[in-house]
Amino acid sequence: MALSPENSKSPALSRDDAQKEGFMREVDEALREDQALDLIKRWGKPIGAAIFLGLAGLGAWIGWDYHQDQGRAERAETYVKALDQLEAGKLDEASKLLDPLTKGSNDGSQASARMLQAGILAEQGKSNDAAKAFAAIAADSSAPQAYRDLATIRQTALIFDSAAPDKIVAAMKPLAVPGKPWFGSAAELLGMAYLKQGKNDLAGPLFASIARDKTVPDSLRRRARQMAGYLGVDAVDDVNEAVKDVTAANAPQQGQQ
Numbered sequence: 001m002a003l004s005p006e007n008s009k010s011p012a013l014s015r016d017d018a019q020k021e022g023f024m025r026e027v028d029e030a031l032r033e034d035q036a037l038d039l040i041k042r043w044g045k046p047i048g049a050a051i052f053l054g055l056a057g058l059g060a061w062i063g064w065d066y067h068q069d070q071g072r073a074e075r076a077e078t079y080v081k082a083l084d085q086l087e088a089g090k091l092d093e094a095s096k097l098l099d100p101l102t103k104g105s106n107d108g109s110q111a112s113a114r115m116l117q118a119g120i121l122a123e124q125g126k127s128n129d130a131a132k133a134f135a136a137i138a139a140d141s142s143a144p145q146a147y148r149d150l151a152t153i154r155q156t157a158l159i160f161d162s163a164a165p166d167k168i169v170a171a172m173k174p175l176a177v178p179g180k181p182w183f184g185s186a187a188e189l190l191g192m193a194y195l196k197q198g199k200n201d202l203a204g205p206l207f208a209s210i211a212r213d214k215t216v217p218d219s220l221r222r223r224a225r226q227m228a229g230y231l232g233v234d235a236v237d238d239v240n241e242a243v244k245d246v247t248a249a250n251a252p253q254q255g256q257q
Helices: 009-031 036-040 046-052 055-068 068-086 091-102 110-121 125-140 145-159 165-172 183-197 201-212 220-229 239-256
Strands: none
Touching: 068 091, 068 110, 091 110, 110 125, 110 220, 125 145, 145 165, 145 183, 165 183, 183 201, 183 220, 201 220
């Protein structure tokens, strides 16, 4: 008896479903292996990533503020020289060049220079001094709000290991809102704090939200997707992205073999 058109498609659909299910199971297993476990056990990597967007990248963003007004040309030139020293690894020289820029102006350029100086302290391993510097910027009502929020995130990241989870949650929750400028970094810290509190039911959906936000940097989305998978929350909207995650997670191990 001839099969109806609908019935003739069933085997193909079943094979596709089985292949998809098998692939997703492999992805899930890969995400639950050592790489995913390390994300929760070794706080240093994700927190370090949250602390540093990269001094050069941060400099490029805040340096934009200087070029909006030609009257700031002299300050802009000094700032660029500081970035050159920074790129050359001369952190002390860069910080000294930034000193005059941290005084006088309250138009955002001062906050920019202070942020970069605090980042230099962190890069030098002076975490306590850096945390205090970021805290001072965060508390400065004359500084633009975007700088204050970023400073709060940087300070929180630096004190993460020693601070009570409740303190981290209180600091990051107002900033970990989709659509806000620093959502990704703030939400990652908030998710880690939830994990410390044992609130996996809050952490999982939050990591999934980061993973699905196209405005968040790819590296952060990848970490968040792995964490969401480890916590049993599906954050895979694109199978190709999941394949890239698994490949990226396995690449370091393959290189070491």
